[in-house]
Amino acid sequence: MLNKKIKSASIVIIGNEILSGRTQDKNINYIAKELFKSGILLKYVCVIPDEKKIIVNEIRRLKKKFDFIITTGGIGPTHDDITAESISLAVKKSYVLHKDAYKELVKYYKKIKSDLTDARKKMAYMPKGSKLIKNSVSGAPGFQIENIFVFAGIPSIAEAMTKEFLKIIKVKNKFYSTSITTKLFESKIAHILEKAENSYHDVSIGSYPIYDGKPRGVEIVISSMANKANVLKAKKFISSQINKII
Amino acid sequence: MLNKKIKSASIVIIGNEILSGRTQDKNINYIAKELFKSGILLKYVCVIPDEKKIIVNEIRRLKKKFDFIITTGGIGPTHDDITAESISLAVKKSYVLHKDAYKELVKYYKKIKSDLTDARKKMAYMPKGSKLIKNSVSGAPGFQIENIFVFAGIPSIAEAMTKEFLKIIKVKNKFYSTSITTKLFESKIAHILEKAENSYHDVSIGSYPIYDGKPRGVEIVISSMANKANVLKAKKFISSQINKII
Numbered sequence: 001m002l003n004k005k006i007k008s009a010s011i012v013i014i015g016n017e018i019l020s021g022r023t024q025d026k027n028i029n030y031i032a033k034e035l036f037k038s039g040i041l042l043k044y045v046c047v048i049p050d051e052k053k054i055i056v057n058e059i060r061r062l063k064k065k066f067d068f069i070i071t072t073g074g075i076g077p078t079h080d081d082i083t084a085e086s087i088s089l090a091v092k093k094s095y096v097l098h099k100d101a102y103k104e105l106v107k108y109y110k111k112i113k114s115d116l117t118d119a120r121k122k123m124a125y126m127p128k129g130s131k132l133i134k135n136s137v138s139g140a141p142g143f144q145i146e147n148i149f150v151f152a153g154i155p156s157i158a159e160a161m162t163k164e165f166l167k168i169i170k171v172k173n174k175f176y177s178t179s180i181t182t183k184l185f186e187s188k189i190a191h192i193l194e195k196a197e198n199s200y201h202d203v204s205i206g207s208y209p210i211y212d213g214k215p216r217g218v219e220i221v222i223s224s225m226a227n228k229a230n231v232l233k234a235k236k237f238i239s240s241q242i243n244k245i246i
Numbered sequence: 247m248l249n250k251k252i253k254s255a256s257i258v259i260i261g262n263e264i265l266s267g268r269t270q271d272k273n274i275n276y277i278a279k280e281l282f283k284s285g286i287l288l289k290y291v292c293v294i295p296d297e298k299k300i301i302v303n304e305i306r307r308l309k310k311k312f313d314f315i316i317t318t319g320g321i322g323p324t325h326d327d328i329t330a331e332s333i334s335l336a337v338k339k340s341y342v343l344h345k346d347a348y349k350e351l352v353k354y355y356k357k358i359k360s361d362l363t364d365a366r367k368k369m370a371y372m373p374k375g376s377k378l379i380k381n382s383v384s385g386a387p388g389f390q391i392e393n394i395f396v397f398a399g400i401p402s403i404a405e406a407m408t409k410e411f412l413k414i415i416k417v418k419n420k421f422y423s424t425s426i427t428t429k430l431f432e433s434k435i436a437h438i439l440e441k442a443e444n445s446y447h448d449v450s451i452g453s454y455p456i457y458d459g460k461p462r463g464v465e466i467v468i469s470s471m472a473n474k475a476n477v478l479k480a481k482k483f484i485s486s487q488i489n490k491i492i
Contacts, residue, residue: 016450029264032264047274077432078433187363206326223266
């Protein structure tokens with residue numbers, strides 16, 4: 001069994017537009033998949049409004065609990081974009097102009113032949129001591145301060161920043177995961193799955209109904225952070241037990 | 247101005263499959279929209295794993311803070327469906343067979359000509375004193391205990407239960423909301439929006455970049471829980487200021 005320390009992560013989605021239902025979040029699922037592929041355990045996600053006090057409290061609460069905090073949203077040029085300022089407060093650093101971020105903005109707006117207005121200049125302000133997270137899509141970078149990684153909310157930019165994040169943290173574990181699909185109902189196999197989970201150390205077993213208006217069976221997902229052998233043993237056990245029922 | 251007390255809500259999504267990225271959540275956006283239409287303020291959403299201790303802690307923390315807590319997921323028949331048992335612990339009630347829930351299951355499985363196995367019977371267990379939330383899709387009901395409303399995770403069932411929830415709580419306020427679309431960039435209008443939000447009491451203004459690879463302008467959403475007159479005044483002000491720039 002590998003003895004790597006598994007890293008944990010949390011995502012904080014900042015945006016009234018998600019809470020009002022105006023916008024469907026697309027970042028949770030994308031980032032969750034990328035973390036899973038890199039063997040980082042996503043343990044908590046929350047969605048909070050664009051309110052300074054709430055952002056400060058939530059960041060302070062979560063940054064102690066998880067190895068990495070990723071935020072999305074609220075780093076644009078308008079008055080409701082208060083993430084960078086709020087995170088400065090949360091980590092008790094001054095909210096200052098980052099020179100390299102400013103250079104990125106100058107370069108980008110020159111390229112697209114548009115003005116670097118005061119509102120846009122705001123996007124170079126962040127907690128003192130932040131490291132930039134490159135934005136390959138639209139100039140304005142995200143940033144890292146302590147274990148907090150601040151991404152834009154627009155999905156194409158959040159995706160690009162997720163890739164940068166994975167380069168920065170250099171964590172690369174491996175999940176072992178496999179699945180079995182059966183037409184049997186969940187209720188028919190519940191006892192088998194429970195027995196398998198209890199029998200094989202380090203293995204986690206999820207069962208997901210396949211449902212398209214009517215139940216069509218179940219997908220069983222068997223996974224482990226550290227023990228590939230037991231994933232395969234559990235799969236073999238479950239398959240043989242299911243075959244006995246059929 | 248209306249003087250109704252605005253009710254607040256929180257959603258707790260329970261499911262490892264969301265955190266691993268295996269499944270894209272569809273319930274947050276649906277429920278958020280329905281709450282918004284009914285004038286209930288969704289203030290917090292979180293996604294947590296199928297772990298008893300975490301569910302108990304999170305439910306206890308949130309049930310004090312918001313008028314309504316809605317949970318989705320983890321009320322099926324398999325070993326990883328531990329929501330009902332965890333919520334019993336959270337509210338310190340015994341986890342018991344609900345007679346009417348059991349009758350619903352008997353009726354449903356008779357109708358679809360399938361067995362009411364022990365695993366399925368588990369779906370009639372919930373905290374003592376719970377009221378049922380009807381499941382018009384697949385038999386097994388959700389339940390309400392105190393200010394906690396427990397829904398299934400499968401989107402079609404969660405949607406049906408959201409409708410039942412709105413019937414049960416009988417809250418019906420009204421948001422006033424309108425929007426302006428402009429091809430101007432956010433940075434060009436940021437000062438106008440800030441001035442409008444400061445000038446019109448009770449009005450909240452959001453600005454959302456329209457983005458399809460390249461920025462295409464902004465949608466400005468002007469809304470209020472209580473003050474329709476100011477929503478209209480703010481809209482008029484913003485439109486006239488934008489026309490000056492164009």
